[in-house]
Amino acid sequence: MQKLFLLLALCGLSLTARAESKTAVFAGGCFWCMQEPFDHVKGVTKTVVGYTGGEKENADYTAVSAHKTQHREAIELTYDPAQVSYEQLLDVFWRNINPTQADGQFHDIGLSYQAAIYYGNEEEKKVAAASKEKLAKSGRFQQPIVTEILPAKPFYPAEDYHQKYYEKNPAAYEAYHVGSGRVSYLAKIWGK
Numbered sequence: 001m002q003k004l005f006l007l008l009a010l011c012g013l014s015l016t017a018r019a020e021s022k023t024a025v026f027a028g029g030c031f032w033c034m035q036e037p038f039d040h041v042k043g044v045t046k047t048v049v050g051y052t053g054g055e056k057e058n059a060d061y062t063a064v065s066a067h068k069t070q071h072r073e074a075i076e077l078t079y080d081p082a083q084v085s086y087e088q089l090l091d092v093f094w095r096n097i098n099p100t101q102a103d104g105q106f107h108d109i110g111l112s113y114q115a116a117i118y119y120g121n122e123e124e125k126k127v128a129a130a131s132k133e134k135l136a137k138s139g140r141f142q143q144p145i146v147t148e149i150l151p152a153k154p155f156y157p158a159e160d161y162h163q164k165y166y167e168k169n170p171a172a173y174e175a176y177h178v179g180s181g182r183v184s185y186l187a188k189i190w191g192k
Contacts, residue, residue, distance in 0.1 A: 021045065022081050024089050025052055025118040025155055027072035028097040029105025032165040033177055034075045037096050039164075043083025048076045049165075050157040052118060059156040064112050072112050076155045086124055090131040093117065095190050096182075099135060100143035106181040118152040125149060140189060 028034040031049035038047050051059035054071030064071045077089065097105055097115045104113035117132075119125040128149045136145045157163075166173040177183055 020080060020082065021078050022086070023120065024077045024079065024086060024124070025074055025120075025152055026077075026089075026093045027053065027074040027114065027116040027118070028093060029073065029108050029113045029115060029182070030176070030180065031073040031075055031158065031162065032173060033180070033182055034093075034096060035164065036166045036173075037092055038075060038077055038089075041079075041084055041089070041092055043080045044077050044089075045080060046078035048155075048157050049162050050074060050076060050155055051112075052076075052155045053116065053150065053153050057154070061159055061162065067110060067112065070111060071156070072114055072116060073158075074116075074118070074155065076157075086127050087131060090117070090128060094131070094135055096186065097147065098185055098189075099132075099145045099147045100141050102146045106185060108180060114148070116148040116150050118150055120152045125151075 026034065035047050035049050038044050050073075051064050051069070051071035052074045054064070054069040056063075056069040056071075059069050059071045063069045064073065079089065099115065102114070103109050104111075105115055117128045119128055132145055132147065132149065135141070161168070166177075
């Protein structure tokens, strides 16, 4: 009986721990460039790059990059809200995009590269809107903040070769990251 009680208690702890994890989905242009910053945030337990926001079921890189699905490149984060808040994740997001660019991100143009915050519930929507308003009032940007706040849609993980691209292909990633204009823009705006 004690073993059964212990087993049930351990299962309950395991379920409780899993229930505390939350997910967040952000589109910030090229998903390669969004995974690295979030991988270094304490409390983010998993990152997966992929596609969301489109009208078609399923998505792959070929179809998305050819603008056939209306999906955006995005990142799905699993995080522990006891260690990092949704608002803090939004701060990381804002500091890694150009929130004033409507046609894509940096040198990447098109819907698949447009920035967006995908909220999973009304609380996330409210926090995202407040965060966007705070950014707009910061005086840091001369142009309006155009990043959309949209209801979450199904998220489709990208192909394996896109996952952790910055680790698998560091030289190619760095050349792209710098060459896209992202690094110089972020340095100018945030002093990175």
